[in-house]
Amino acid sequence: MKLNQRQKARVLLVFSVLFLAGVAVAGVLCHDAAMVTDFSRKNLTPCLTYPFGTDWLGRDMLYRTLTGLSMSILIGVCAACVSAVMALLLGIAAAVFGKKVDAVISFVIDGIMGIPHILLLILISYACGKGLKGVIIGVALTHWTSLARLIRAEVMQLRQSEYILIAEKLGQSKWKIAVKHMLPHLLPQFLVGLVLMFPHAILHESSITFLGFGLSSEQPAIGVILSESMTYLIMGKWWLALFPGIMLVLTVVLFDLGGNALRSLLDPNSVHA
Amino acid sequence: MKHNLLFAGKNFIRMILLLAAVSVATFALVSASPIDPLQANVGQAALGSMSEAQKEKLRSYWGVDEPPVQRYLNWAKDALRGDFGTSLLYRQPVTSVIAVKLSNSLFLLVIAWIISGLLGFLLGVIAGVFRGRPADRLVKGYCLVIASTPAFWLALLLLLIFSVWLKVLPIGLSVPIGMEASGVTFLDRVRHAILPALTLSITGISNVALHTREKMIDIMESDYVLFAQARGEKAGSIVRRHALRNVLLPALTLQFASISEIIGGSVLVEQVFSYPGLGQAAVAAGTGSDVPLLMGITLITAAIVFLGNFIANLLYGVVDPRIRKGGRRT
Numbered sequence A: 001m002k003l004n005q006r007q008k009a010r011v012l013l014v015f016s017v018l019f020l021a022g023v024a025v026a027g028v029l030c031h032d033a034a035m036v037t038d039f040s041r042k043n044l045t046p047c048l049t050y051p052f053g054t055d056w057l058g059r060d061m062l063y064r065t066l067t068g069l070s071m072s073i074l075i076g077v078c079a080a081c082v083s084a085v086m087a088l089l090l091g092i093a094a095a096v097f098g099k100k101v102d103a104v105i106s107f108v109i110d111g112i113m114g115i116p117h118i119l120l121l122i123l124i125s126y127a128c129g130k131g132l133k134g135v136i137i138g139v140a141l142t143h144w145t146s147l148a149r150l151i152r153a154e155v156m157q158l159r160q161s162e163y164i165l166i167a168e169k170l171g172q173s174k175w176k177i178a179v180k181h182m183l184p185h186l187l188p189q190f191l192v193g194l195v196l197m198f199p200h201a202i203l204h205e206s207s208i209t210f211l212g213f214g215l216s217s218e219q220p221a222i223g224v225i226l227s228e229s230m231t232y233l234i235m236g237k238w239w240l241a242l243f244p245g246i247m248l249v250l251t252v253v254l255f256d257l258g259g260n261a262l263r264s265l266l267d268p269n270s271v272h273a
Numbered sequence B: 001m002k003h004n005l006l007f008a009g010k011n012f013i014r015m016i017l018l019l020a021a022v023s024v025a026t027f028a029l030v031s032a033s034p035i036d037p038l039q040a041n042v043g044q045a046a047l048g049s050m051s052e053a054q055k056e057k058l059r060s061y062w063g064v065d066e067p068p069v070q071r072y073l074n075w076a077k078d079a080l081r082g083d084f085g086t087s088l089l090y091r092q093p094v095t096s097v098i099a100v101k102l103s104n105s106l107f108l109l110v111i112a113w114i115i116s117g118l119l120g121f122l123l124g125v126i127a128g129v130f131r132g133r134p135a136d137r138l139v140k141g142y143c144l145v146i147a148s149t150p151a152f153w154l155a156l157l158l159l160l161i162f163s164v165w166l167k168v169l170p171i172g173l174s175v176p177i178g179m180e181a182s183g184v185t186f187l188d189r190v191r192h193a194i195l196p197a198l199t200l201s202i203t204g205i206s207n208v209a210l211h212t213r214e215k216m217i218d219i220m221e222s223d224y225v226l227f228a229q230a231r232g233e234k235a236g237s238i239v240r241r242h243a244l245r246n247v248l249l250p251a252l253t254l255q256f257a258s259i260s261e262i263i264g265g266s267v268l269v270e271q272v273f274s275y276p277g278l279g280q281a282a283v284a285a286g287t288g289s290d291v292p293l294l295m296g297i298t299l300i301t302a303a304i305v306f307l308g309n310f311i312a313n314l315l316y317g318v319v320d321p322r323i324r325k326g327g328r329r330t
Helices: A005-029 A031-035 A061-096 A098-114 A117-127 A131-142 A144-159 A162-169 A174-210 A222-233 A239-266 B002-031 B037-042 B044-048 B052-062 B068-080 B094-129 B134-147 B151-165 B186-220 B223-231 B235-273 B278-287 B291-319 B321-329
Strands: none
Touching: A005 A031, A005 A061, A005 A239, A061 A098, A061 A131, A061 A144, A061 A174, A061 A222, A061 A239, A098 A144, A098 B002, A098 B291, A117 A131, A117 A174, A117 B002, A117 B235, A117 B278, A117 B291, A131 A144, A131 A174, A144 A174, A162 A174, A174 A222, A174 A239, A174 B151, A174 B235, A222 A239, A222 B151, A239 B134, A239 B151, B002 B068, B002 B291, B094 B134, B094 B186, B094 B235, B094 B278, B094 B291, B134 B186, B151 B186, B151 B235, B186 B235, B223 B235, B235 B278, B235 B291, B278 B291
């Protein structure tokens, strides 16, 4: 069977959505199983019953990984949605409400981009008194900058387009122009930006929990699992780090591929490619 | 020349303003924290046994009794004179802690920055020129996987392979354990820096390569390249004479913009390798509630990033003759 570009993209998109939803649901379902400790089966290398092996407390690493990933996916999705909406609002505001607002927003974007992302997450997590709340707020509030820049540039171009100029001449309010004429035009880019934000959000969520900010150590978050594995790595327990890491990379890659598939589906030009 | 100076001056002022804004924002974040500096540093038990007068004294020592705006102004006044306060974890002035840590980190950062920049540029150019061919697919696949790989996991993998299995490189730290500072040779330091620098370089390449590739594709599809091909120029000479010059400018921006990412990555990588650099100090300051150190590190890294952008802006004029000419005409 020969598939064309768009059919391939559609298959890829459906596959990655199914996989990610599957991981998210499976993780929630085996949350309890992930906490079970059983000293009769500790430190097992990967085998058929325990494909990811077990850790020093006899916890099943497959369940722990799934639970951690589902938590990462959920946090990533929530945070990316918040960030994307912020980016949309600020990007439009910067382009519509004149030069002063634009200068202020651009200044803020530059300032936020000046602090390395991880450091900013540490600061926000500290400001929230650490814990899960700090991680979610931090990831949600820091990812909007680059998308906001993109949307701002797009709106700047749109403002010069004829149908917007005509709408202005017809005396429509700025608000109406923004909502009625600009928003539909920006929607595809916004959606793609939103989906492509997931992988970043997930990576940063796992990084910040890896560093020890946020979740407590008995929680099965992917960052916590990996940072614990670091202690046991030197004793040759490679499976503690390898499989959870591969799953994390797979998740992020699938989000990325899914986002790019969505982009080519939403872009009418890709029909001819 | 006058125009150049004006341009540089404007950029410089913007940089200072941004830095001031960052310091205000950082201070606001730090003081919004519900973590009480007294409890964090004196400890609950000690605090309970103290008299009210002693507590009052401590409060004024930590400046908790003043309103945040006053505290910020005090801090800023000292910071302008170069005094960032005393680190609570290291019991040394923040500036000297940062100086030591930064010099450790710079070693890594500069190596990784140069390697990732050069290799990323090279791979990006190759992928852009041979678009759609195996070489391009290889580079693209590599970039996708690496961009999706958290730096700390890559560091763990490298640690596992080279230090635990092959046992060719040390597991962590920046110098051998149990050795006097005078006995540490330069080679020891290099050996300890290989893995962290390698991790940082590998992760840094993907971003630079992907962006360079896109620019390169744009250029290869442009009319002047088409014309050069029509004249019968060979691919090598087209790349050398037409493409490279034009891709240099965006590559320069990218290279300087990647500073922030490399510093961010170094926080994670230093944590894995227990490398005593700025990143590890930042994490320690964050978990240990060392507010002065956290603020100092944030400001210094932000300053480095802004300085990088500033230099990139200045270099435009040097690299791109169009910008220079545009300046002379006005």
